Amino acid sequence: MGSEIRRDAEDLIKIHGTPPREVYLDSENSGLIFPEALKAMVDCYVAYGYGHPSITHKVGWESYEVLVKSSEVISKALGCSSDEILYLHSGTEANNLAVLGFAKAHVGSSRRKILVSSIEHLSVIHAAESLVKYGFDVVKIPVDVEGFVDLDALSSLIDSNTLMVSVGMVNHEIGVIQDLRGIIEVVKDRDENIVFHTDAVDALGRVKFNLKDLGVDLASFSSHKVFGPKGAACLYVSDGLNLEPILYGQLSTQRLWPGLENVPAICGFAKAVEVMMDRFDEFNSKMRGLRDMLIDGILSSVDHSILNGPRGGRRVSDNVNISFIYCEGEALTVELSLRGVYVSSGSACTSRILQPSHVLIAIGRRFEEAHGSILMKVTPMHSSDDINYVLENIPKAVGRVRSISPFKVG
Ligand SMILES: Cc1ncc(COP(=O)(O)O)c(C=O)c1O
Numbered sequence: 403m404g405s406e407i408r409r410d411a412e413d414l415i416k417i418h419g420t421p422p423r424e425v426y427l428d429s430e431n432s433g434l435i436f437p438e439a440l441k442a443m444v445d446c447y448v449a450y451g452y453g454h455p456s457i458t459h460k461v462g463w464e465s466y467e468v469l470v471k472s473s474e475v476i477s478k479a480l481g482c483s484s485d486e487i488l489y490l491h492s493g494t495e496a497n498n499l500a501v502l503g504f505a506k507a508h509v510g511s512s513r514r515k516i517l518v519s520s521i522e523h524l525s526v527i528h529a530a531e532s533l534v535k536y537g538f539d540v541v542k543i544p545v546d547v548e549g550f551v552d553l554d555a556l557s558s559l560i561d562s563n564t565l566m567v568s569v570g571m572v573n574h575e576i577g578v579i580q581d582l583r584g585i586i587e588v589v590k591d592r593d594e595n596i597v598f599h600t601d602a603v604d605a606l607g608r609v610k611f612n613l614k615d616l617g618v619d620l621a622s623f624s625s626h627k628v629f630g631p632k633g634a635a636c637l638y639v640s641d642g643l644n645l646e647p648i649l650y651g652q653l654s655t656q657r658l659w660p661g662l663e664n665v666p667a668i669c670g671f672a673k674a675v676e677v678m679m680d681r682f683d684e685f686n687s688k689m690r691g692l693r694d695m696l697i698d699g700i701l702s703s704v705d706h707s708i709l710n711g712p713r714g715g716r717r718v719s720d721n722v723n724i725s726f727i728y729c730e731g732e733a734l735t736v737e738l739s740l741r742g743v744y745v746s747s748g749s750a751c752t753s754r755i756l757q758p759s760h761v762l763i764a765i766g767r768r769f770e771e772a773h774g775s776i777l778m779k780v781t782p783m784h785s786s787d788d789i790n791y792v793l794e795n796i797p798k799a800v801g802r803v804r805s806i807s808p809f810k811v812g
Pocket of ligand 1: 430431491492493494495497523525570572573574601602603604624625626635
């Protein structure tokens with residue numbers, strides 16, 4: 403980070419001050435960790451699991467044991483065998499390995515077509531698009547106004563050239579829960595040799611699934627999305643599937659992702675998965691209640707506000723995404739921050755460049771609707787008092803941003 407930017411950040415924090423109450427609603431991008439997961443990770447750093455899991459001495463074996471036990475917990479939650487998961491450091495890495503590693507293993511094949519939904523995370527879309535210069539063809543599958551994949555369009559895009567299809571289980575921006583079973587049925591009915599990848603980073607702990615039962619071939623997960631530490635993620639690679647590494651190195655227990663595994667973070671990841679799965683019903687019913695309180699409260703108190711994505715059981719329990727027309731999204735994040743409400747405008751990948759979200763454009767939002775969108779994630783740690791505080795502040799913040807906006811209500 404340049405020194406100017408660092409000084410700016412210091413100044414901004416000083417000027418900002420501490421608001422009377424603070425509600426953090428940005429766990430889409432990064433967030434808090436469960437205390438149980440933090441303790442498991444710290445125990446690893448200081449006592450059991452700090453060594454290199456490939457080295458043959460007691461401390462190395464202890465780390466290896468931590469890895470094995472973590473894999474048992476995580477694979478049980480995913481519905482696969484523990485040999486079918488490999489660790490990386492982020493969901494971005496998992497998506498890149500899934501797409502690039504599979505394509506690389508099939509460069510000699512006559513199949514050159516990769517289908518991705520038009521609302522995939524950019525770590526899927528950009529990874530796939532990077533293959534175009536090597537002769538692959540990337541085609542986007544259209545979605546409807548709520549973000550559901552169009553099954554007829556999917557079916558018509560599949561042909562004998564199709565190598566791989568990637569559709570996220572839950573969309574990170576608009577919370578749509580895809581009918582993954584239906585999508586996989588369409589793909590495998592057309593051709594059972596097509597490989598199916600799902601980015602399930604936002605589904606774990608919120609949607610009940612079993613990877614084997616679904617018939618998925620590759621699936622990505624990230625620790626920080628289940629309130630585990632940053633720096634751990636995993637990719638499910640179904641037994642026998644051929645992937646080539648995209649990184650090369652030396653010491654590792656894993657062929658496909660060389661380098662030292664982040665054992666303490668993986669241990670914290672497994673603990674967070676365990677907590678999330680043990681309290682699945684309680685957490686999800688609480689989040690659904692807070693989500694709907696926030697959606698209903700905003701739509702009834704702010705004119706010209708529209709919900710992006712579906713409602714009810716077809717929307718993931720924690721996601722709220724609302725467009726405030728005649729309002730600039732970035733300005734709204736700053737105005738809300740001054741009031742102690744921390745949200746993002748679009749996803750982190752696009753929030754530093756003033757480009758409307760590709761997800762909102764894909765569901766048919768106009769530029770000014772996509773531009774004024776705010777993404778919020780509720781968590782099991784929030785209370786209804788937190789949501790009431792947010793609901794008090796959003797109409798005031800939107801009113802102020804609209805009063806100085808070049809887009810005029812009318
Ligand atoms: C659906 C989805 N996929 C992938 C990622 C990337 O994960 P990470 O932040 O661990 O790189 C995210 C992160 O926000 C996500 O929401």
